[in-house]
Amino acid sequence: MSFPQIQVIVKPRKPLNKNDCLVQISEPLFTSLQLGRKLPLNIKVGHKSLQLTAQLADLDLNTLHIPENILKKFCLPVQSYKFQAIYRSETLTLELGPVIGLLTDFPSNRQDEPHFRSIHAFCEELHQGISETGGFFYVFAYNEFLNNGFYLSNGKWCPFEHPLPDVIYNRIHSRKLEQSKPFKLFRNRLETLSIPLFNERFLSKWEVYNQIFQEKHLFPYLPKTKTYTIEHLHELALECETVFIKPAHGSQGRNIIKLKKEDDGRYTLQSSIASLNDNFYGRYSLEEIHHLIKPILHNRLFIIQQGVELNKYESCSMDFRVLCHKNRNNHWQVTSVVARVAAKDEFVSNIARGGKMLRPLNVLRTSLGHKKAIEVLAHMKELALETASIISISSTGITGELGIDIGVDQEGKLWIIEVNSKPSKNFEDGLGKIRPSAKALIQFCTMLAFDTMIIKED
Template structure:
């Protein structure tokens, strides 16, 4: 694998590029040989010529490619960055990059680029991307210049004092777009929908995790797989009040969930008790609970709470608790630098006292799964039958969803474990949060970002597949 350092040269001839003598030897090419130079999804054909070294100063590595400034402009390359390129000699291609774009939405209330609450997280992504030789930048739909195939995005630039400056620059359409639109209301806007559809039409551009998952759609897709049925709680689209009473009569307790909800918002738990119907839900960051005495009160109050949203009604489950608190297991599935799925992390999310919501955004706490598992005296987590079931479940989930919905690079599975040891798939998230990692396991968060960067390099053609065996395996991320 041969890399070239990219330099500019003052000439107005756009169809020529220049190599040092060492470059010609390394590429084993001939004078005026035709090559294609690619940057992201943009490309130009040039003839390669020897650089007149007597009139040009050579600095740094001597295997260098010199491009005219007009070619830089045509490819929409950022002139302020140090660039390198990967050579594919058989295909006569020189590929500059790789370029990774983070698709975001712009927050009008913020005055500091890149105008998003994700700024700290994107800075960490950008830092790791730089360490892995990836040019990454953030952009919103308004930053795309479709006719000229360029993006006026923002790149995180480290400063000597340790701070980070987000600087505006010009970039080609990237090799890979990582969809970081993090709320459903933004995703539903016409501008975002149109942008995502148009990006997916760009030849050579890879776009992963393009949208949020709909709970009902996800259930229907997964239930078509015979290997998934045992993991899925009984679920139905809520059409009328009788659906709720039918589930309550059959299971004793049920969950009512918005099909497009996130972070535990607007979920209602109902349970039949001798004095009526016990309820629990969360509104405006506060947990609400009580008892509705009869079916009339149940129907009246639910009508007020549910409004016009679409919901599913789901079988209530008798799950294990940790120190008397509700918990679930978050399994983070990600693709790696080989394009293979891995289990990047498995952690427990424990609800706060008297809460039914283990979500971190609802006050839950992330705890190492090994610690929770030890509390049940079930033995070693790594060798447990439940862990193997989670691996099998993850394999089934990602294969089934990708067959129906397209390319994903990461999925978050929320799993419950019953008191009899049965594994239940509660929910699948296509935009999993990185706030889920335990504070004493920061390496899991870092590795989850490295996996995304590695996968972007893989899609861009800048990394070789590793010699992994099997279609599915778990990363060894439990050692410090």
């Protein structure tokens, strides 16, 4: 069942007394929301609902005035808001939202303003976008849930006791933290409270490979991949000129080893691990390589992946990051594509390791020509959307955002390199504007918030 959703302006007013529960509503808002003339009105913000009394007032279009004491009961700072709103006539409930909480981990110091590490500027961007479209946004750490969060006011992140959100966007930086017992208890608490959390965990490279591998029509786009064992090392290294050894739970190009077969049948080693590059150079047998890297493995799951001779840009390694997001209709869309060009003497293109971003079509033209470049870019977007759909269906929980890394070989063939559930926010140049990826996230959160409300109460 669908309900009309409109933007409303909420303004605080001084309460007449400590029990003031009178909400003043403009005539146009009554009409737009089809409120009828019934005076009792439930107002719901986040997961809290209060029974109030509605009164028509001579106010601006789509405006309502709420006493400051009521805003405080909703755990909202006393300020003006723009919200999305729907009205459910059968329960006399006006729902205002979405209330969106971003979950992350950051240094905690009550005396200083918080810094949200690599996503700090992105949090400011989300605040701006949500304030413009309607809603309330705050940032919190899981161990401070409902005790202390931070909202942006006049350019400063201010602490407050935050409300229960409609939806939570997970941007935890640490895989280890996500696997900890306290965090799992927090997740259980969210399930009890029926609060949706999307992109709830990092993805494993081995898990992603197997999910895509099940789709036979995508098999040609996958480099051959196996879990690391000495037997699999021999098997793939003898079959392929180049292989990569990667941690299944790694990110940002860390702890990756590249082996290249030389003419004498031995192998050279290149790594994003500085100690390996500094201490081991020359040519090695596979047994020697296994011995060299065994201390690095630490009994963790690593994969071995076929190395593909991808197109380069100015002699530097290159791949493409395709950002995909679900929109308000719960459909996947491509929100941006960038070419990632590795720094000189680096074999990984990650921006965290000095890579740079370029426009994809300009880069593809240099090696494929104009017509072929347009075809390849269109195919790349289709492949990314298909991959995102498969991963979201196959993975547990709610997935609303994925970064798909795709390589292009010298013939223009596409290869799925990696899928990231928490892609970097440094790939688009927003120039002070709300980027398409942020807009898509806001749409998805709004859809989750209001759909959850409807499902919960039916």
